[in-house]
Amino acid sequence: xxxxxxxxxxxxxxxxxxxxxxQASVKFGEFTALTDISLDIEAGDFWTILGPSxxxxxxxxxxxxxxxxxxxxxxxxxxxTTEAARLAREFAFVFQDATLLPWRSALxxxxxxxxxxxxxxxxxxxxxxxxxxxxxxxxxxxxxxxLPHELSGGMRQRVAIARALVCQPKLLLxxxxxxxxxxxxxxxxxxxxxxxxxxxxTTILFVTHSxxxxxxLGQKVLMLKANPGRVKDVVEIDLPLPRKVALRExxxxxxxxxxxxxxxxxx
Amino acid sequence: xxxxxxxxGDVTSSQGxxxxxxxxxxxxxxxxxxxxxxxxxxQLGVRLFGVPTYIAPAPTDVIGVFFTDYALxxxxxxxxxxxxxxxxxxxxxxxxxxxxxxxHSRLVERAFFPIAVFINTIPILAIAPILVLIFGPGMTxxxxxxxxxxxxxxxxxxxxxxxxxxxQTLELVRILSASKSEVFWKIRLPSSLPFLFSALKIAxxxxxxxxxxxxxxxxxxxxxxxxxxxxxNFRSPLLYATVFVSxxxxxLLFASVxxxxxxxxxx
Numbered sequence: 008x009x010x011x012x013x014x015x016x017x018x019x020x021x022x023x024x025x026x027x028x029x030q031a032s033v034k035f036g037e038f039t040a041l042t043d044i045s046l047d048i049e050a051g052d053f054w055t056i057l058g059p060s061x062x063x064x065x066x067x068x069x070x071x072x073x074x075x076x077x078x079x080x081x082x083x084x085x086x087x088t089t090e091a092a093r094l095a096r097e098f099a100f101v102f103q104d105a106t107l108l109p110w111r112s113a114l115x116x117x118x119x120x121x122x123x124x125x126x127x128x129x130x131x132x133x134x135x136x137x138x139x140x141x142x143x144x145x146x147x148x149x150x151x152x153x154l155p156h157e158l159s160g161g162m163r164q165r166v167a168i169a170r171a172l173v174c175q176p177k178l179l180l181x182x183x184x185x186x187x188x189x190x191x192x193x194x195x196x197x198x199x200x201x202x203x204x205x206x207x208x209t210t211i212l213f214v215t216h217s218x219x220x221x222x223x224l225g226q227k228v229l230m231l232k233a234n235p236g237r238v239k240d241v242v243e244i245d246l247p248l249p250r251k252v253a254l255r256e257x258x259x260x261x262x263x264x265x266x267x268x269x270x271x272x273x274x
Numbered sequence: 275x276x277x278x279x280x281x282x283g284d285v286t287s288s289q290g291x292x293x294x295x296x297x298x299x300x301x302x303x304x305x306x307x308x309x310x311x312x313x314x315x316x317q318l319g320v321r322l323f324g325v326p327t328y329i330a331p332a333p334t335d336v337i338g339v340f341f342t343d344y345a346l347x348x349x350x351x352x353x354x355x356x357x358x359x360x361x362x363x364x365x366x367x368x369x370x371x372x373x374x375x376x377x378h379s380r381l382v383e384r385a386f387f388p389i390a391v392f393i394n395t396i397p398i399l400a401i402a403p404i405l406v407l408i409f410g411p412g413m414t415x416x417x418x419x420x421x422x423x424x425x426x427x428x429x430x431x432x433x434x435x436x437x438x439x440x441x442q443t444l445e446l447v448r449i450l451s452a453s454k455s456e457v458f459w460k461i462r463l464p465s466s467l468p469f470l471f472s473a474l475k476i477a478x479x480x481x482x483x484x485x486x487x488x489x490x491x492x493x494x495x496x497x498x499x500x501x502x503x504x505x506x507n508f509r510s511p512l513l514y515a516t517v518f519v520s521x522x523x524x525x526l527l528f529a530s531v532x533x534x535x536x537x538x539x540x541x
Binding site for chain 1: 440460541
């Protein structure tokens, strides 16, 4: 075949695209969940996704992670198909609910991705950090042997993040991971996530309902609108890194909050 | 602040211990005391109204049988014990394997589930003579009846247990590209264990009923045969003693299953 594999995963700046979507759409039967999504997400970036309920935020993550197929258009991860990327463990997913296996200790839960496929002789990528070190990274040193029901909601979510990092993914997809947590815990985990992002250099796509959270974490905020789900706007957040708690009080921060709230109302 | 307002941690350890052991003593003393009081009123009632022993024996008569007919009771205990145990293992194993087949293939479930329901609707007393005719007067018929009575609750619970995996957990293993057998061994089977143990607790008492019903139809040894024999011979104290041994057997099996559950299902 002479067809050219033209979809080179490089932007003009030279950095690889962690994910790129081109005119992608998703349908569930007659219902169009997403339509005409075209995006290039550069490697190492932190994107947050905002939008009204039912605009397809979660569907977008599921599209990228090969859980739902595109009805049209293409989705690529590091220049590969989503399936190839999934098989190579290029990305990992963190759900709203920690989805830990209740019969496994924290450490055993983090080790799960390393066990899946091992007996079939599949080459599982392992990161620089062992499961034990990852639990330390998320601040759970000493709780390795605890069962999930012995941990608080915030701790369980941190175990889930450690599990997502164990294969050293290039892309981390997070679907409202802190949505069910109280505000104190959420603020603390936001800071910790920014540290982890800096430490690992991974690309993050983070769905949230909270405007302040989207601004505090993201370099770019992707605003979706509903019926059918499509891109409303991409807002660059030009706030200095590393971000500190005090930033939430800054006038620039509040200006972004106002801007995004206005955009959200237009959706 | 009154003494009752003090938190448990404020109480000195010796006081805490005595309060704790006092509640434990109460928890033990109340049911045992009630049982003893009932036995005492039974004894007094029988003696006061001069009820003949063959109609209702006094508790002391029944206790007497445990000493005088110890060997007879034990000789009839073992066959029922073995039949119950064999029926328990065979019935539950069959139920577990068929549940796995059902979950694996919708076609198998559609084909065989109505038959399983139909078999369950036949009263065990009605099917027992048929099985005795087929398998003869030996142990086999009793084992089959005990197995049959265990089968259905375990089948239903095990199917539910194997399906009791959250959609997010299934998404998680899909992202990890897990094979069907990995999903089964690492996710479905452990998730089903709490359901399985609920069913096994039911089965631990019903299998004894199955074995005894089988012995009623045709046997010359076993607790069921002894119940029939002592009834026809108006040996009421022996009948009562046999009934207590039968329920003791159920309690023994139930306690074993409960202990196994506590050791295995720790979450």
